[in-house]
Amino acid sequence: MTENPRPTDYPSPQLRVEALEALLVERGLVKPEMLDGFINRYVNDVGPMNGAKVVAKAWVDPDFRKRLIESGTEAIKELGFEGPQGEHIVVVENTATVHNVVVCTLCSCYPWPLLGLPPDWYKDPAYRSRVVREPRKLLGEMGLDLADEVEIQVWDSSAENRYFVLPNRPKRTEGLSEDELAAIITRDAMVGVAVVKVG
Amino acid sequence: MSLVENLGTDSITSLPRLNGELVFKEPWESRAFGMAAALADLGVFDWSDFQASLIETIAERESTRDEAEPYRYYDCWFAALEKLVVGRGLVSKQDLDEMVTDFCKRPHGHDHRHEHDH
Incomplete structure (x- = not known):
């Protein structure tokens, strides 16, 4: 499930995709520039750095943290983050004894405005089933060994609730600014398959 | 394919570039x-309708998939989109098939999409 080499005889849907776009354009349903706009936005502008800013702010601003936990979608708007798949964002906070991890067992629900589009492993059937069945083992394989006393909570994202993990702030980061904190926060930590580390 | 993710020990990624x-x-x-994002944004269909189609498509593919075959997420994505636009009568399957056939007849050298076609 790591590399997905495309066999040469694999019938690429490329032509069919092009044909559908051509028909939709011909019928005035979409303009190619609109597609370009969405693609460009999620390739270049929207990504985990947005979520990192939210986490950093929550670490330094207890009032913001409270609002974020109460209503994720409303709180992230304060930082200008909204858009498709940004509705019903539910922020779950890690503690010393609880570690949260997010999955979408049915498809690929993901908080786009905060993390961009999901990585391959998030959409992979193996991740989607194993993280529910054997989260501790899978997280271990992904490089995250949690102490036995830490409880793992698995959150299944859907159209109703898109979960986002507020990771623990690492020790020895007291001197860091909000921007410096944002720089150490990783996407994987905000999905819950990693923790934030310093250095 | 250094950008391919894996579920191995080295999957902790920082933010190597703006978008990961x-x-x-x-x-x-x-x-x-x-296409899916634009059509939903325009209100041609609700995102939830697309999502339902995607969930159904993924479930079908996973139930029939050969484990040895790589999982192709965007194949599911496109199949879900096609199902929805055909189901809504926006485009007929026949029109789509004919357009694909036309594209196949394009002269050599014109078989790829050009960014400035439009």
Whole structure:
């Protein structure tokens, strides 16, 4: 499930995709520039750095943290983050004894405005089933060994609730600014398959 | 394919560039993504309708998939989109098939999408 080499005889849907776009354009349903706009936005502008800013702010601003936990979608708007798949964002906070991890067992629900589009492993059937069945083992394989006393909570994202993990702030980061904190926060930590580390 | 993720020990990624990493491996994946996003944004269909179609498509594929075959997420994405636009009568399957056939007849050298065609 790591590399997905495309066999040469694999019938690429490329032509069919092009044909559908051509028909939709011909019928005035979409303009190619609109597609370009969405693609460009999620390739270049929207990504985990947005979520990192939210986490950093929550670490330094207890009032913001409270609002974020109460209503994720409303709180992230304060930082200008909204858009498709940004509705019903539910922020779950890690503690010393609880570690949260997010999955979408049915498809690929993901908080786009905060993390961009999901990585391959998030959409992979193996991740989607194993993280529910054997989260501790899978997280271990992904490089995250949690102490036995830490409880793992698995959150299944859907159209109703898109979960986002507020990771623990690492020790020895007291001197860091909000921007410096944002720089150490990783996407994987905000999905819950990693923790934030310093250095 | 250094950007391919794996579930091995080295998957802790920082933010190597603005958006983390490449999200589309092939251009058609991005067009399929863009079509669904644009049509939902325009209100041609609700995002939840697309999502329902995607969930159904993924469930079908997973129930019949050969485990040895790589999982192709954007194939599911596009199949879900096609199902929805055909189901809504926006485009007929016949029109789509005919357009694909026409594209196949394009002269050599014109078999790829050009960014400035439009």
